[in-house]
Amino acid sequence: MIELRGVSHRLGQRQVLSEIDLTLGESRIGVIGANGSGKSTLARTLNGLIRPDRGTVLVDGLDAARQTQQVRRRVGFMFSDASAQILMPTVAEDIALSLRDLRLDATERDARLAATLATYGLEEYADHPAQLLSGGQKQLLAFAAVLVREPQVLVCDEPSTLLDLHNQLLLRRTIAGLAQQVVLLTHHLELLDDFDRVVVMDAGRVVHDGPPPEAVAFYRALMGERVR
Numbered sequence: 065m066i067e068l069r070g071v072s073h074r075l076g077q078r079q080v081l082s083e084i085d086l087t088l089g090e091s092r093i094g095v096i097g098a099n100g101s102g103k104s105t106l107a108r109t110l111n112g113l114i115r116p117d118r119g120t121v122l123v124d125g126l127d128a129a130r131q132t133q134q135v136r137r138r139v140g141f142m143f144s145d146a147s148a149q150i151l152m153p154t155v156a157e158d159i160a161l162s163l164r165d166l167r168l169d170a171t172e173r174d175a176r177l178a179a180t181l182a183t184y185g186l187e188e189y190a191d192h193p194a195q196l197l198s199g200g201q202k203q204l205l206a207f208a209a210v211l212v213r214e215p216q217v218l219v220c221d222e223p224s225t226l227l228d229l230h231n232q233l234l235l236r237r238t239i240a241g242l243a244q245q246v247v248l249l250t251h252h253l254e255l256l257d258d259f260d261r262v263v264v265m266d267a268g269r270v271v272h273d274g275p276p277p278e279a280v281a282f283y284r285a286l287m288g289e290r291v292r
C-alpha cells in the first residue's frame with residue numbers, strides 16, 4: 065500500500081506537484097496527463113528518487129524520503145529508455161548486478177538469475193552484449209533487471225515510448241502477467257483498458273481518479289478543450 069499525504073514539490077520556479085493525497089492499493093493503476101503535468105515527478109517520489117518539499121510518501125508505512133533503502137526493495141522503478149538502464153556488458157551480468165546489494169547466497173542468486181532469464185525469454189541471450197539487443201528485448205531486459213529483485217510494486221515511467229506495435233502488445237501481456245502491484249505512467253491509453261484505476265494529472269494536481277473509461281474520457285475532454 066502506497067500513501068501520499070499532502071505531497072508538494074517545486075523544481076526551479078515551477079510548482080510541479082501540489083498537495084497530492086492518494087492511497088494506492090489497487091493492483092493495476094495508470095497515471096495519465098499532459099506533458100509536464102507532473103507524472104514522472106510523482107512517480108519518482110514513490111521510491112525516494114525525489115524527496116518532496118512537503119508531505120510524505122509512505123510505502124507499507126515506510127517513509128520513502130527517509131527509509132529509502134527499504135522502500136527501494138519494495139518499489140522497483142523502470143524508466144522509459146531501456147538502453148539507459150543497461151549498466152553491464154552482457155545480459156546475465158546486467159541482471160546479476162541488480163542482485164548485488166541483496167547479499168543473497170550464491171545458490172539463491174544463480175537460481176533467481178536463471179529463473180528470470182527463462183521468464184523473459186532471455187536464456188539464449190545470457191552472454192549476449194546487452195546493448196546489441198533489439199529495442200523490445202532491451203525492454204524485456206529492463207523488466208528482468210528490476211523484477212529479479214522481487215519488488216512488491218513496479219513503477220513504470222512510459223515503458224512503451226520506443227516500442228513498435230508488436231512490442232507494445234508484448235509489454236501489455238508482460239504487465240498483465242505480473243504478480244506485482246503496477247503503477248504505469250503512459251501516453252498509450254489503450255494499455256490501461258483492463259486496469260483497476262486511472263489517475264489523471266494536470267498542472268501538478270490530481271484532477272480525476274477513477275475507472276479507466278471515465279478517466280480516459282475525462283482526459284480526452286480536458287485535452288480537447290485546450291486545442292480549441
Ligand SMILES: Nc1ncnc2c1ncn2[C@@H]1O[C@H](COP(=O)(O)OP(=O)(O)OP(=O)(O)O)[C@@H](O)[C@H]1O
Nearest residue numbers: 075076078080097098099100101102103104105106
Ligand atoms: N530539474 C528540473 N528543473 C526545473 N523544472 C523541471 C525539472 N525537471 C522537470 N521539470 C519540470 O517539471 C514539470 C513536470 O515534469 P514531469 O517530468 O514530472 O512531467 P510529466 O507529466 O512526466 O511529463 P511527460 O509526459 O512529458 O513525461 C515540467 O514542466 C518540467 O519542465
